[in-house]
Amino acid sequence: MAKEIIELIVNGDRYEVAVEPWRTLAEVLREDLNLTGTKIGCNQGDCGACTVLMEGRSVSSCLTLAAEAHQREIVTIEGLAQGPEDLHPLQEAFVEHGAVQCGYCTPGMILSAKHLLDHNPTPSEQEIRQGLSGNLCRCTGYSKIVEAIGAAAAKMAPAGEGE
Amino acid sequence: MPNMPRFNFHRPGTMEEALDLVSRFRASVKVMCGGTDLVPKMRAGVAVAENVVSLTRVPGLSTISYRDDDGLVIGGTARISDVARHPDVRRHYPALAYACDKMATVQIRNMGTVAGNLANAAPSADTAAPLLAYGASLVLVERGGRRQVPLEDFFTGPGLTVAEPMEIIEAIRVPAPPLRSGSAYLRVSARSKVDIAAVGVAAALNLDLEGRVIGVRIALAAVGPTPLRARQAEDMLMEQIPDHDLLARAGAACVRTAKPIDDVRASANFRRAMVQTLAQRVLARCGRLARGEDAQ
């Protein structure tokens, strides 16, 4: 049960890491790659704090073995902003609408929102709420998060399609 | 939070390789698809295996296909979210589409598979009741052999099935729906859709030109050690016009089949009351769909 060298493609960068097969993607992102934006809350699939995109789909990285992610494309919260002054529209909207309090749920919320908007660029409020069904927030009461995602969708949608 | 136990991890790139691995390590092996049941169970020490074989890289195993003559084939690694959005599933199997749309969370549906949901054999498994109502069967393969098992013979108890450790679910086969048929699934849970179902009822109903029942299957989730067929209610409906009174009596027959327990999700009494209500609603909806009165 030795370590295995795996290759992860995270935010477009290739990493080779030696991992034990029982370690999760969330642990390896945080502890080996120092990408601590991904949070671990419940470690059992309930809270969504660990959400990342794998091959374009939102997944719980606390339930994904790192070895399973070998050669898969991963996007974490660190991969969204183009630079410190150049936030992703979802990140900007979260800041503008006060959708961040303690911030622990925020990376997962934003990646779930990105997955939603990638599949449905003009979601209704209900669709936004359903898209966040796997993400818990103990601070904001959700309203501001839902507003922020609606605003980001309107900003990102091609002209004429926005709500 | 308990630590994960140690195991060897295998990522076979072909079905032959996967079957060799599970056969070689049969004494202590688990296959894995999404890992949404297996990873938490291993962490909790409920599932133990020295070898974990991931099927997600086996080519062609995630295919979902439909033909009018052959029905639906759901590959062994097809994700719940892909089943939910498949146009033929939405058109011909609304009860399954509903289960796959509503169960768990977006992330879990993006990872989890229908095969994993069935093999995990929770009495509350959300895809099991609709698939029982459709008369689905499982194609199980092992090195040098293949067998087809009707889903109703698959479950033997909570977490238990007839599948051997070296067998892999290659596909789930679901017959094409007959003419003048309708199907539906409803579930209730303590807080919202995200919760594991406290009760679920699925049915598929098929009428003749006069509106008499010529085929019906009803399945109950989370009210027994396995998902259950409600045969007494089915027998009551056969050859009859399913009017309101008959559906109420069929609902009562479903309650007699149910063997609910009290647990953290619901009391046995609440479950019995919900079986009655959900069964009546589900059967009424099946009837409307079969008569062409209700376009979803």
Ligand SMILES: Cc1cc2nc3c(=O)[nH]c(=O)nc-3n(C[C@H](O)[C@H](O)[C@H](O)COP(=O)(O)OP(=O)(O)OC[C@H]3O[C@@H](n4cnc5c(N)ncnc54)[C@H](O)[C@@H]3O)c2cc1C
């Ligand atoms: C937060 C959360 C919420 C959930 N909510 C629900 C819910 O609402 N409803 C519900 O029904 N379930 C729910 N689940 C349970 C789980 O997500 C589903 O059962 C899922 O479908 C399991 O699929 P998987 O591919 O992840 O299975 P895995 O975890 O990979 O495997 C599960 C079991 O099946 C076996 N197995 C998997 N694939 C095969 C195969 N092809 N052949 C043979 N054996 C196989 C494995 O060995 C293992 O024993 C939830 C889980 C979590 C973590």
Ligand code: FES
């Ligand atoms: S830490 Fe993964 S879902 Fe909570």
Ligand code: FES
């Ligand atoms: S901002 Fe604190 S958990 Fe959401």
